[in-house]
Amino acid sequence: xxxxxxxxxxxxxxxxxxxxxxxxxxxxxxxxxxxxxxxxxxxxxxxxxxxxxxxxxxxxxxxxxxxxxxxxxxxxxxxxxxxxxxxxxxxxxxxxxxxxxxxxxxxxxxxxxxxxxxxxxxxxxxxxxxxxxxxxxxxxxxxxxxxxxxxxxxxxxxxxxxxxxxxxxxxxxxxxxxxxxxxxxxxx
Amino acid sequence: xxxxxxxxxxxxxxxxxxxxxxxxxxxxxxxxxxxxxxxxxxxxxxxxxxxxxxxxxxxxxxxxxxxxxxxxxxxxxxxxxxxxxxxxxxxxxxxxxxxxxxxxxxxxxxxxxxxxxxxxxxxxxxxxxxxxxxxxxxxxxxxxxxxxxxxxxxxxxxxxxxxxxxxxxxxxxxxxxxxxxxxxxxxx
DNA sequence: AAACGGCGGAACGCAACCGTAACGTCCTGG
DNA sequence: CCAGGACGTTACGGTTGCGTTCCGCCGTTT
Numbered sequence: 001x002x003x004x005x006x007x008x009x010x011x012x013x014x015x016x017x018x019x020x021x022x023x024x025x026x027x028x029x030x031x032x033x034x035x036x037x038x039x040x041x042x043x044x045x046x047x048x049x050x051x052x053x054x055x056x057x058x059x060x061x062x063x064x065x066x067x068x069x070x071x072x073x074x075x076x077x078x079x080x081x082x083x084x085x086x087x088x089x090x091x092x093x094x095x096x097x098x099x100x101x102x103x104x105x106x107x108x109x110x111x112x113x114x115x116x117x118x119x120x121x122x123x124x125x126x127x128x129x130x131x132x133x134x135x136x137x138x139x140x141x142x143x144x145x146x147x148x149x150x151x152x153x154x155x156x157x158x159x160x161x162x163x164x165x166x167x168x169x170x171x172x173x174x175x176x177x178x179x180x181x182x183x184x185x186x187x188x
Numbered sequence: 189x190x191x192x193x194x195x196x197x198x199x200x201x202x203x204x205x206x207x208x209x210x211x212x213x214x215x216x217x218x219x220x221x222x223x224x225x226x227x228x229x230x231x232x233x234x235x236x237x238x239x240x241x242x243x244x245x246x247x248x249x250x251x252x253x254x255x256x257x258x259x260x261x262x263x264x265x266x267x268x269x270x271x272x273x274x275x276x277x278x279x280x281x282x283x284x285x286x287x288x289x290x291x292x293x294x295x296x297x298x299x300x301x302x303x304x305x306x307x308x309x310x311x312x313x314x315x316x317x318x319x320x321x322x323x324x325x326x327x328x329x330x331x332x333x334x335x336x337x338x339x340x341x342x343x344x345x346x347x348x349x350x351x352x353x354x355x356x357x358x359x360x361x362x363x364x365x366x367x368x369x370x371x372x373x374x375x376x
Numbered sequence: 377a378a379a380c381g382g383c384g385g386a387a388c389g390c391a392a393c394c395g396t397a398a399c400g401t402c403c404t405g406g
Numbered sequence: 407c408c409a410g411g412a413c414g415t416t417a418c419g420g421t422t423g424c425g426t427t428c429c430g431c432c433g434t435t436t
Contacts, residue, residue, distance in 0.1 A: 022291070158342035181369050229413065235395095405409095
């Protein structure tokens with residue numbers, strides 16, 4: 001019977017190390033050190049660095065975020081952008097996500113895991129957001145939910161991960177207006 | 189007098205290794221091996237892995253892309269999106285860029301170098317694109333060039349690096365229309 | 377009371393790199 | 407023709423990490 005408190009300590013340590021040094025330089029020994037745990041305890045649970053990281057990360061990423069439902073497209077959009085903006089500014093997320101995405105570019109297993117964890121959820125959010133807006137008549141029929149997701153997440157991610165500048169209130173408002181106009185233009 | 193053919197071989201090897209294993213796991217020995225060169229030749233040129241990578245990468249990234257000037261906003265936009273789309277699908281670029289961006293999240297020197305190399309150029313393109321369009325009356329005055337860049341690069345990058353799916357013709361057209369509508373909506 | 381199982385710790389052999397040094401070779405400029 | 411410099415090769419001691427093994431400790435179960 002593996003002790004759950006030890007498992008939790010290891011999970012936390014993995015996330016921390018992942019943020020600190022990235023997947024490439026993550027070492028089992030460092031994880032054990034940080035978790036205050038023997039290497040044995042880790043190898044008793046996973047047989048691999050890859051296996052360990054995949055299990056832990058997909059578990060964390062799988063926690064579903066509630067679908068937006070504020071009653072209006074503008075409200076939903078604002079909520080999503082706030083959540084994403086906040087999430088991407090968290091130190092751990094803002095370091096782990098780009099790192100794993102880079103790693104996914106060369107490791108198919110990581111790519112698959114990440115897609116299952118992220119893509120599925122994104123599609124659900126996109127379909128919910130767009131579907132409701134179309135039903136309300138706020139967006140034209142035939143609006144592409146995937147395009148909507150790209151238009152919302154893309155610029156935010158680009159700005160936060162690449163330009164590395166905090167979007168301020170004014171920027172978020174401009175972006176919201178831009179996205180709204182873009183999606184409204186998709187006339188059938 | 190350092191031999192330039194050797195320098196070139198090392199540069200190529202660094203780019204290749206960077207794409208293959210990423211910055212975190214890049215080793216001088218592997219670079220030397222791939223370049224068919226002694227470690228000494230590398231240490232004669234740079235004193236560090238960091239210094240070496242920074243010099244080589246910023247050199248490559250600094251090569252300026254010509255500013256778009258097709259005579260119309262739609263043409264310029266299409267050209268930019270085609271160039272970016274193509275560039276991001278190149279195997280080396282599509283692996284090195286996310287990797288360095290992830291590394292930039294924890295190494296200020298890399299972040300700074302990357303920003304100087306990328307941001308400056310992006311701003312120039314954005315200002316040129318938007319400036320000309322405004323002058324032609326195709327976009328309202330006061331259109332934000334930075335927002336324009338985010339709207340163009342963000343979704344493309346997100347789709348290519350995160351979703352890992354090739355944008356097809358139809359998608360690119362939709363995106364173009366969306367971006368155009370978004371920017372037009374920025375009424376003074 | 378005894379057996380069991382997870383635990384931390386220590387050590388193992390192995391592999392990869394680090395940064396440096398010494399050696400002999402080849403090419404070039406004077 | 408010769409000196410100098412850049413080169414590849416080999417080797418060095420030191421570090422880090424791997425995945426495994428053995429030990430002794432301790433709480434739980436039986």
